[in-house]
Amino acid sequence: MPAANEIVASSTSERFALGRFRRGPRDSPVFLGLVRGETVRDLSDVAPLRDRVGGGPVTMSSVLEAWDACLPVLADLDGGDLPAGSLTVLAPVQPRQILQAGMNYRTHVIDLAAAHHDGADGRSVEQVRAEAAAAMDERTRTGLPFLFTGHATALAGPYDDLVLPGYSDQHDWELELAVVIGRRAFRVDRASAMEHVAGYTIVNDVTTRDLVFRGEPRGGMDWFRAKNAPGFLPLGPYLVPARFIDDPADLRLVLSLNGDVMQDGSTKDMLFDIATQITTAAQITPLLPGDLLLTGSPAGNGMHHGRLLRPGDVMTATITDLGEQRVRCVDEAGTTTERA
DSSP: OOOHHHHSTTOOSSOOEEEEEESSSTTSOEEEEEEETTEEEEOTTOHHHHHHTTTSOOOHHHHHHTHHHHHHHHHHOOOOSEEGGGSEEEOSOOOSOEEEEESOBHHHHHHHHHHHOOSTTSOOHHHHHHHHHHHHHHHHHHOOOEEEEEOGGGEEOTTOOEEOOTTOSOEEOOEEEEEEEOSOBSSOOGGGGGGGEEEEEEEEOOEEGGGSBOOSTTOOBOHHHHHOSTTSEEBOSOBEEGGGOSOTTSOEEEEEETTEEEEEEEGGGBSSOHHHHHHHHHTTSOBOTTOEEEOOOOSOOHHHHTOOOOTTOEEEEEETTTEEEEEEEEOTTSOOOOOO
16 A cells, blocks of 8 residues: 555645545454554544544544534644554545546547547548537537446445446446535525635546447447446545645646556546535435546547456556546456456
């Protein structure tokens, strides 16, 4: 596991992050930890936090339910004495809802349109790209974010192995900024939308490309089959409170495959910003503390590069000030030997 000073970039005495950890094997208790520098403090028995969450267990979920009350307490706590490198890091949150923004990075959408174009209609790749660009510009002017739901069973930790299902050989990466909700949001306006954000973390929205489109006439897209296999949402390492992210609209996202950079983009390329995504989602359903909003992926996925995931691949993903996750791909037998 990377050192905590790499995970929680630009650490200062004031800066902290939150994570979920185990000290030992899989049957060991899970605890909420405060990360400062390279150390973790177990928050399970911090009396002021227990008071803020109503006297019950201090967990990530209970703290997020009382986020506004807990945040000042967290900020005043000293660091701990547990070396971060000695712990197992789990997905930082356990959301009740996962909302995902599709086709939300301009260049990414243009690249996908070109990658899926087979030339059968006589259009050149340049024409396809130009038409996709015009469509995205029009969508930004007149449309709304395209949102769909994910499943919590797809979540995994930031350093867990990713099992590539044997029913396809077209599994792809999509690095994304994940927003963690810290205050219930329903029918909120754009001006107040960001007040409902507790913090941010990293997610890789793994997608099986040949399952995206149904194939039959008017079949449309099937995000359920394409995106919800176990482990297809590596999350974390940590939740970084929103107060420590100067501008979520200006973050660099980088994903490397076996050391080669595949995605290197910026949240500046989003078609619809986070506030717009929150207001759009919250018009339909209440967003609850701990819920995740996945905000889309920049250009550079495997379809664009003509290189999809194989057993033995290692994906390393970073976002400005949110740290790093590292995921190794294995086949269903748990091996890293590439299939013939």
